[in-house]
Amino acid sequence: MQFSIYRYDPDTDKKPYMKDYELEIETGSDMMLLDALILLKAQDAGISFRRSCREGVCGSDGVNVNGKNALACITPLSSLKGKKITVRPLPGLPVIRDLVVDMTQFYRQYEKIRPYLINNDEQPVREHLQTPQDREKLDGLYECILCACCSTACPSFWWNPDKFIGPSGLLQAYRFIIDSRDTETESRLDDLDDAYSLFRCRGIMNCVSVCPKGLNPTQAIGHIRSMLLNRGL
Amino acid sequence: MVKSVTSLGRSGLHDWMIQRVSAVVLAVYIVYLAVFIFSTPHLQFSVWHNLFERTGFKVFSLIALTALCFHAWIGLWVISTDYLKPLAIRMVFQVLVIISCIALILWGAQIFWSV
Numbered sequence: 333m334q335f336s337i338y339r340y341d342p343d344t345d346k347k348p349y350m351k352d353y354e355l356e357i358e359t360g361s362d363m364m365l366l367d368a369l370i371l372l373k374a375q376d377a378g379i380s381f382r383r384s385c386r387e388g389v390c391g392s393d394g395v396n397v398n399g400k401n402a403l404a405c406i407t408p409l410s411s412l413k414g415k416k417i418t419v420r421p422l423p424g425l426p427v428i429r430d431l432v433v434d435m436t437q438f439y440r441q442y443e444k445i446r447p448y449l450i451n452n453d454e455q456p457v458r459e460h461l462q463t464p465q466d467r468e469k470l471d472g473l474y475e476c477i478l479c480a481c482c483s484t485a486c487p488s489f490w491w492n493p494d495k496f497i498g499p500s501g502l503l504q505a506y507r508f509i510i511d512s513r514d515t516e517t518e519s520r521l522d523d524l525d526d527a528y529s530l531f532r533c534r535g536i537m538n539c540v541s542v543c544p545k546g547l548n549p550t551q552a553i554g555h556i557r558s559m560l561l562n563r564g565l
Numbered sequence: 566m567v568k569s570v571t572s573l574g575r576s577g578l579h580d581w582m583i584q585r586v587s588a589v590v591l592a593v594y595i596v597y598l599a600v601f602i603f604s605t606p607h608l609q610f611s612v613w614h615n616l617f618e619r620t621g622f623k624v625f626s627l628i629a630l631t632a633l634c635f636h637a638w639i640g641l642w643v644i645s646t647d648y649l650k651p652l653a654i655r656m657v658f659q660v661l662v663i664i665s666c667i668a669l670i671l672w673g674a675q676i677f678w679s680v
């Protein structure tokens with residue numbers, strides 16, 4: 333099987349280039365893209381990429397495969413079309429080396445939405461209980477592993493990574509807005525009510541099509557927008 | 566909160582709302598005009614003149630023109646903040662858009678009421 337991999341080492345390379353590799357894979361057998369990358373690294377120790385859990389939980393190996401963002405560890409080679417598989421770093425973020433990108437901008441947006449529960453009411457004596465119905469509202473939100481596949485597939489995030497929160501951050505924002513135990517709903521909504529933070533979303537839905545956890549940031553963004561609308565009318 | 570001075574509305578929600586409402590106004594105006602044009606067998610100057618002579622239609626036209634300008638302002642502002650990165654170019658562009666929008670509304674009003 334043939335691979336074309338994005339290579340860039342800022343210390344030695346003037347500019348990035350694509351390098352071709354061959355990997356012998358027994359016919360009839362399959363493996364995840366991450367396994368293939370690890371085998372390729374055995375051929376060429378220089379190839380750099382992040383990975384940790386190798387089972388779609390940690391969110392560290394987001395890469396762009398054949399033009400689409402995905403987690404290498406849960407992308408079977410058999411699911412990829414074409415003779416040659418092209419692997420590039422996540423688009424839109426500065427490349428540190430090869431497939432490793434600098435996630436600072438992504439995390440900065442995440443930080444902005446205050447990703448933790450805030451309770452200004454009296455502290456409950458024991459745990460803070462939630463009805464099963466209220467708990468259910470967090471489904472489809474809490475599963476986000478911050479892999480950045482979505483935000484780096486979003487054109488609005490490419491053009492304004494410093495101002496637009498991006499799909500991942502907005503999904504997380506909604507996770508805390510809708511949480512019955514959080515008392516900062518109003519100020520959280522205030523924070524998003526400018527022309528960029530949320531409203532830069534143009535409903536392109538690239539985020540939905542790439543999320544490896546099957547989450548729907550566009551829907552979460554829609555919910556926040558309706559909340560803003562209900563409040564503003 | 567990200568501040569912006571050249572956007573039309575006071576908040577993102579405000580802009581969003583203006584854009585939806587103006588789109589509806591434009592749609593209604595266009596449909597009205599289209600129906601008028603296609604249901605009038607002999608579209609002559611006098612027919613056209615009669616249409617624009619009515620105060621109701623003048624107001625409707627001015628509202629539609631204003632909606633168009635607001636819609637364009639918000640849309641072009643978004644495009645300029647996406648694609649025009651050098652500050653000077655972006656500012657000149659935004660100011661030109663704003664001035665053209667205001668000028669178009671005033672000019673339009675003058676034309677409508679001169680009929």
Ligand code: SF4
Nearest residue numbers: 486533534536537539
């Ligand atoms: S739906 Fe919104 S957040 Fe998702 S990719 Fe499109 S513009 Fe980005």
Ligand code: SF4
Nearest residue numbers: 476477479480482543
């Ligand atoms: S929403 Fe999905 S794609 Fe986006 S960061 Fe979370 S898990 Fe990754």
Ligand code: FES
Nearest residue numbers: 384385386391405
């Ligand atoms: S290595 Fe953890 S998500 Fe892929």
